[in-house]
Amino acid sequence: MAKYIERDAHGLVIEGFDEMSSITTTMMDQIWGTLYLGSMDDALNVAALTMHNIKTILTIMNYPISDDQRQPNITYHWINAQDVGNWDLLTYFPEANDIIDGAVTAGNNAGILVHCAAGVSRSATIVIAYLMQTLQRPYEEVRDLVRRRRPEIYPNEGFVDQLELFEAMDYCLDANDRRLRHYLLNTYVRAVEDGLDQYFQRLSVAEKLTLDMYYGVPYACISCAAVLFNEINVVKNYQYNGPDVCGRVFIEPQPWMSDQLAAPFDETVHELEVKCPHCRQVVAKCATMISNYKLLVKNIDCKCGHHNGVRGLKIMMLGIILDNKSMSS
Ligand SMILES: [Zn+2]
Numbered sequence: 001m002a003k004y005i006e007r008d009a010h011g012l013v014i015e016g017f018d019e020m021s022s023i024t025t026t027m028m029d030q031i032w033g034t035l036y037l038g039s040m041d042d043a044l045n046v047a048a049l050t051m052h053n054i055k056t057i058l059t060i061m062n063y064p065i066s067d068d069q070r071q072p073n074i075t076y077h078w079i080n081a082q083d084v085g086n087w088d089l090l091t092y093f094p095e096a097n098d099i100i101d102g103a104v105t106a107g108n109n110a111g112i113l114v115h116c117a118a119g120v121s122r123s124a125t126i127v128i129a130y131l132m133q134t135l136q137r138p139y140e141e142v143r144d145l146v147r148r149r150r151p152e153i154y155p156n157e158g159f160v161d162q163l164e165l166f167e168a169m170d171y172c173l174d175a176n177d178r179r180l181r182h183y184l185l186n187t188y189v190r191a192v193e194d195g196l197d198q199y200f201q202r203l204s205v206a207e208k209l210t211l212d213m214y215y216g217v218p219y220a221c222i223s224c225a226a227v228l229f230n231e232i233n234v235v236k237n238y239q240y241n242g243p244d245v246c247g248r249v250f251i252e253p254q255p256w257m258s259d260q261l262a263a264p265f266d267e268t269v270h271e272l273e274v275k276c277p278h279c280r281q282v283v284a285k286c287a288t289m290i291s292n293y294k295l296l297v298k299n300i301d302c303k304c305g306h307h308n309g310v311r312g313l314k315i316m317m318l319g320i321i322l323d324n325k326s327m328s329s
């Protein structure tokens with residue numbers, strides 16, 4: 001059994017044993033109609049694939065099935081994932097659900113196998129998400145349904161949180177929902193060099209899939225009046241209805257800040273000035289802990305009701321005004 005040590009997309013060290021050799025084989029299980037759930041061994045077992053008439057394979061692992069292991073009559077799909085709780089599967093649910101739904105409704109009794117290394121956590125999460133959306137049923141009910149067909153399923157804790165958030169959003173991605181936005185910020189903007197790019201990319205996927213995306217009131221640069229962000233980008237505790245005693249405005253990172261936030265940091269600098277992309281006026285200070293030249297999401301350490309316990313990048317806006325022009329138009 002080969003031991004491996006690697007870093008995940010968030011820069012966290014993962015230690016483990018080589019997946020292929022350490023997993024004992026179980027057979028793929030028929031979960032719902034022609035939808036099957038199984039392991040990597042199942043995905044390579046030509047006799048079993050033939051027996052169950054598998055025509056589509058969806059791999060949920062950190063590498064795809066290699067060309068020389070593929071069968072000519074099977075369509076292969078791959079979603080990159082490691083079995084760690086802070087790995088984002090949630091924003092890939094719609095893509096996976098489309099693949100599974102296309103296969104399940106194709107007819108001819110053709111089957112689809114969704115698999116990871118063991119068919120326990122990653123692929124089980126994807127199958128549960130598909131059935132939650134298809135049946136419009138909550139997580140625990142669907143987990144029990146899948147478990148009756150495959151007792152060994154056990155989505156890791158972080159994946160369970162993601163499935164419960166999917167349930168809370170009525171089985172779709174809703175980028176108007178601040179819980180999704182906080183989830184993305186905390187998942188991607190963490191000690192990772194390209195985390196910011198991934199964050200913008202996955203947030204944009206979620207916003208495009210959101211029906212009736214509502215960005216809210218625009219805020220503009222006080223110096224040149226260019227719109228810099230909208231109400232939806234403000235980071236605060238929206239469950240708190242008390243008065244705004246602190247008056248400070250913290251926001252999500254914006255794509256126009258990318259170059260400024262991604263620039264190499266001097267570790268002695270504890271506060272980064274963010275400039276308006278149009279007039280170069282300083283419009284924000286990013287006081288986030290900067291460690292090893294990387295940004296870290298942390299608690300916004302303000303004790304007012306709107307910010308206590310809220311996590312973000314601590315980008316505090318300075319030179320901004322409500323854009324009344326855009327509001328009235
Ligand atoms: Zn400006």
Ligand SMILES: [Zn+2]
Nearest residue numbers: 246302304307
């Ligand atoms: Zn505050």
